Amino acid sequence: MTLSRRAVFGLMAAAPGIALAQGFPAQPVRLVVPFPPGGPADLIGRLIARVMGERLGKAVVVENRSGAGGLVGIEAVARAAPDGHVIGLASSGVLAVQPHLTQQMPFDPQTELAPIGLVLSVPQILAVHPSVPANTVAELVALAKAQPGRLSYGSAGIGSSLHMAGELFKQRAGIDIVHVPYRGAAPAVTDALAGRIQILMADVPALLSHVRSGALRGLGVTSARRIEQLPDLPTMVEAGVPGMLSETFYGLVSAAGTPPERIALLHAAMVAALDDAETRAALASQGGMIVASTPQAFASAVVEGAARWGEVVRAGNIRLE
Structure with a gap:
């Protein structure tokens, strides 16, 4: 799912022209992190916000808005004006698991959010x-x-x-x-x-x-292979639990209906952040695997994850309380 360098540079070269033509962003961009400060999602959001802001020419301000396992914050993104000024760092839990847990889902991740790109898998x-x-x-x-x-x-x-x-x-x-x-x-x-x-x-x-x-x-x-940061720690499969593979993915989303050219600009800023040496080193040192996918690949990952985790939810008869 990782972009080729040619594709990355093509997007980044086009971005300034898009910004000039559309006058975007016209104000600071709010990056909603749907979990409290200090957690992994907060760390990821703050690491990428700096370079994204530099690329966009406007600050990217992290806003922690927690609750309901991440639903509260990402619902705020889904309900925001579809102009790209409010984006969210959504996890696989919100996008691929929560829709299986309740019939009162406040929004449909596959129709009411616009994927910008996968950031990281952990x-x-x-x-x-x-x-x-x-x-x-x-x-x-x-x-x-x-x-x-x-x-x-x-x-x-x-x-x-x-x-x-x-x-x-x-x-x-x-x-x-x-x-x-x-x-x-x-x-x-x-x-x-x-x-x-x-x-x-x-x-x-x-x-x-x-x-x-x-x-x-x-x-x-829970990865398929041991991680570099803890090489002596066995995988769960090695430790005798077959099929125990699990990763959290994090990706950027905007409200559905956000103009494609603004999605392209936000995606280019995301890629720039993930190509920044300091940001890459910080994420890698924490065990994160940088993805930097296209919006289309992100959408496919959500569909695939929803099918997989739906089976776990049904087997465990799990419901939101």
Whole structure:
């Protein structure tokens, strides 16, 4: 899904002319991050906002608007004027999972949002509080089977990609652990560090420093291959949980109806941000895999993810409370 350099440069070369012709942006662009400050989505948003603003010639201002596993913030984007001045950093949880959880979905991600491009794909780390007597995934599974319903795991909210990763773990490992939803990843990490929840499966950026310091014990990673930042940490499949593959993707969206030429300009600014050496290094150091896809490839990823995670939702009989 990554763009060729020729395509990237073509878009970037065309962008200044588009801006001149359309007078866009006429004001600072609001980048809605639908999770609290301090979490992985917030980090990603702030990293790309700087260079996007430089490219657009107007500041890109991050606005944290959390709630309902990311739905509140992205609904605000869907309801905004379709002129490109309000964009959102939407996760796979909002775009591919939430539509399966309720019949009261406030908007349709596939018809009421305009994809700008995939930014990043991030696997999750399965970690436990040091007080948990499990040093491997196999030991944690055995402990959970011996104490069904006694261990709890946190997520960024019902229907978030972290919730789905935990549910997939439950289904693939055949265990009963209790889900504790939070308003974003950051408060879930806080409670995991305090031992108020025993298990946390969260994106690499949210847990990397805590696993490295020993504040939390990393047991496995949900990617197909081990990650460079924690080379000794096995994949979940290596650790004996077949089919345990999960990644959170993040992409930029605008309201449906945003003019294609403005989408092209925003996409070019996104690509410029992801081609910036400082930004790339910061994202890579946190375990993120830069994608920089076209809007069309992003739309396809949403459709594919919705089909996959819909199966997990149905198998777990999951509903928004």
